Amino acid sequence: MLNKLSLWQRIAIPVLAMTLGLIIVSSMLVGHYYERSSQAQGMARSAQAIQAISRIIHQIQKERATSVLFMNGANTKDELKAQRDVVDQELLFLTSRKAELLNSTLQNQIDNLSGTHQAIRAQVDAKSGAAAEAAKAIGILVDHWIKAQASCANEFHLDGLESTLLSISIFEKSKESMGRMRALLNAVLSANQPISAATVSLLATHKSGVLSNMESPGLTISHTSHQDIDKLLAAEDWLSVLSTYNRVVEKSGKGDYGVDAKQFSATITRVIDSVRGVIDPEITMTSASIHNAAAAAQRNFILCVATVFSLIVVSMLISVYITRAINAALKAVAELLSHGADAVAKIAVQVAMASQNLASSATEQASALQETTAAVEETKSMIKKNAENSSKSATLSQQSYETALKGKEAIIDMTGSIDGIAHSNAEIMAQNEVTNKELMDIVRVIREIEGKTKVINDIVFQTRLLSFNASVEAARAGEQGKGFAVVAEEVGNLAQMSGTSAREIQILLDNSVRLVDTIVTNTRQKMNSLSQVGKEKIEAGIVTAERCGDILQQIVANVAIVGQMTNEISSACHEQSEGITEINNAMTEMDTVAHQNSAACEQTSVAAEELKTHAGKLLSMVQQLEQVIHGSVQNPVQPVKIAARNVQVEDDEWDQAA
Structure with a gap:
């Protein structure tokens, strides 16, 4: 348990224990003097009462x-x-x-x-x-x-x-x-x-x-x-x-x-x-004694509080000063050792990494030699095939040239057909505009009927007004005007029926106008949409046909180039056979260098292991020193794990690579 405590804690705990005891005793004294002060003040008030x-x-x-x-x-x-x-x-x-x-x-x-x-x-x-x-x-x-x-x-x-x-x-x-x-x-x-x-x-x-x-x-x-x-x-x-x-x-x-x-x-x-x-006089003397006791209790209370506070502050300052002085010296030593251990660990890591890289390079080099040998054999057979394929390519190039010319002529014909379709689409658009104009004429006629209907409504209103006036005059005439009042009432009823019919006609005309407007608008939108889509597709077809023509033209040019390149391939095959001989000589030299790299890897791995061991010991010493200073370390320094490995290449592997 003690080993888990830091040096600061080992010094601070006894000091804090003594300080706590001092605080407890002092608190009792403070409480005593405070109680005396309270009793004295209360007694002073009692004396006055x-x-x-x-x-x-x-x-x-x-x-x-x-x-x-x-x-x-x-x-x-x-x-x-x-x-x-x-x-x-x-x-x-x-x-x-x-x-x-x-x-x-x-x-x-x-x-x-x-x-x-x-x-x-x-x-x-x-x-x-x-x-x-x-x-x-x-x-x-x-x-x-x-x-x-x-x-x-x-x-x-x-x-x-x-x-x-x-x-x-x-x-x-x-x-x-x-x-x-x-x-x-x-x-x-x-x-x-x-x-x-x-x-x-x-x-x-x-x-x-x-x-x-x-x-x-x-x-x-x-x-x-x-x-x-x-x-x-x-x-x-x-x-x-x-x-x-x-x-x-x-x-x-x-x-x-x-x-x-x-x-x-x-x-x-x-x-x-x-x-x-x-x-x-007795009360006066007693009051004076009480006031003196109260003043003494107050002074003792203040003195006790000040003394306790001063002792606590002094003890804390002394403990902090001593702890910081010791801790600073040991911490400086620990930091120096820690930096040295980190440096050694980093060097060990670098050496191990270099050894690993060298071993990996040797392994890759042996594998590359083996792959190169196989590639040389494949190259020999491919050279023969290239010579045969070059003659066949010349024949096929001529055939491709003739086929490309025929495709170009077909594209030209297709472009003419697409132009005809575009012309027909334009005529459809023109006819659609004529139809829309005729429908608008119908709408205009309906609106004229609507105007006439409004005139009828005005006449009905005037008729009803005249009927009302006639009824009023008949009422004024008395018995002589009763027959005229009946006629005026019937006229008013007819005017009302006419107004109702006119309103119904007005509603039908409004519905007809809206319906015709809707039909015209929808027809125009659909025709415009279809025409636009057809136009876009025709334009896309024209562009595609032109692109096909350009591609076929490019194919014709490429076929001519392929024929020329076939002749160049034949010359390259002869040069490749000479390069194979030089490759075999280089492989012999690489085999010797690979054996030397393998021996160097083994020596480097041994040195890296020894360096790793010494770095681990040094870090362990640093941890012990830090544990003495800080106690249980929450995040202790971990020894650097050097993943060094001995790279050994068996002789039979090198023989196979050769």
């Missing part, structure tokens, strides 16, 4: 507090509308970029949340139900927004940054618990009435939600954010909120809490804003 949702949640929580105060009569419609405008502005920002920042599921979820929000607003505007129910509905809406925020945080993963985004959702839950606490306390303080144990329990749940989420061990935030949370929980506003909470719990059975609802709402709103102040 989380930040936008956080702002929306914050403003919805404010809207909830404002709605509760509105339904309890502590706020005006304008204050509620102002807060709603802020929420709508934040929603507009997110919905305008939702196709860019969110997947299709979250887009549908946000659309549904927007519809639910509008329905809750309609209930608040109508003040249908208690303020607590509206606060609860808005709380459920906020929970769904927080879940959407958590879904965004869990969509992409990169170096644990997704846990930081999830911590934002935990903050939002804490802030939501604080917002529900604000809404419930606003309602309680606005009503300033005793509350049930369930309401107290609900307030405790909200307070516990705030503290548990704030101090959750699952929070993955910066040290600065932890310090900010500690400061927030120790701040005067939060302590004031806790004090109000404790007062409401203590006086839950009596009411009359002694706390202004709007003042409390402003205080707890500041606390919520402080929580918001922790969330925003």
Whole structure:
């Protein structure tokens, strides 16, 4: 198998195998960095969406507090509308970029949340139900927004940054618990009435939600954010909120809490804003970390791709350079050897062909000698026959001369007869023309009748017109004109019958004219054709007769020449007998030369065989070298097959030829 591979392939296959391994490993690295880059870019979009949702949640929580105060009569419609405008502005920002920042599921979820929000607003505007129910509905809406925020945080993963985004959702839950606490306390303080144990329990749940989420061990935030949370929980506003909470719990059975609802709402709103102040910087820092990770992943991806491409190009260039250098040197040697082998093979072929030609010439020469001997014997007998035939030819020549003279006279008579036939043919043509003229006279008479018939048609038309006019006048005359009308009608009928007969006569005349024209035309064409054919045959006969006369005249001249040549043949026979003696002498010399050519053919054949053997060995070496360079050769150089043969002429063949 290895012997079938070229030198280039033997070098290229290991290099390609290493390059392929490098490509596989590099592809894995490229895929890894590409995945990191994709996750980083997706997480960056998620961070933007989380930040936008956080702002929306914050403003919805404010809207909830404002709605509760509105339904309890502590706020005006304008204050509620102002807060709603802020929420709508934040929603507009997110919905305008939702196709860019969110997947299709979250887009549908946000659309549904927007519809639910509008329905809750309609209930608040109508003040249908208690303020607590509206606060609860808005709380459920906020929970769904927080879940959407958590879904965004869990969509992409990169170096644990997704846990930081999830911590934002935990903050939002804490802030939501604080917002529900604000809404419930606003309602309680606005009503300033005793509350049930369930309401107290609900307030405790909200307070516990705030503290548990704030101090959750699952929070993955910066040290600065932890310090900010500690400061927030120790701040005067939060302590004031806790004090109000404790007062409401203590006086839950009596009411009359002694706390202004709007003042409390402003205080707890500041606390919520402080929580918001922790969330925003955390989102900003997380976004910066995500962008840095995305930039690093992009740089690593580009660097990896460039490195892989560079290594592949360098390895290919090195393998091509080495292979070409070795292959060029060996190819030059192979070409030199191949040219030398071709030259030797061509010389061997030429020598073999020369040997074959020489052997063939010797064989043909021996055969020619044998044929020449037989021809000499035949020539002797033919000379005798020529002498006898020459005397007979003289007699026959005289007889042929007399016969040719008689044939010439017969040809002259035949030419006169043909001239008579031509004259008769001309008379037939003249009579045919006379007949055609008579037929044309008949046609002219028929056409005159046709003209008269047209006159009759005109008379019929006028008669019918007069009959019609008479009928009209009879109708005008009334009873007195009835008899005249009958006569006019009969006249019209007769005129119609006359017109019909005239048309029938017209049709018959037209048919007669066409028939006569057809007969005249056909007769003229046939007669002209027959006359032309007869004329051509007569002219051909005249030409043939003249040619016969010329030929007979030439025969007469040739017979005289034959007589003269017969005498010359007799003289030539004597000269031929002398030439036979010279031919016998030449044959003796040719026999000696043929034996010498036979010996030379044998020596040349032996030399050609040896040269062919050496050429085959040289070509075999060239093939082996080319196989090393190119591998399995598709069209290997074939050794030249020299069809040399030893031409041997047996002694008995030469004896027979002699």
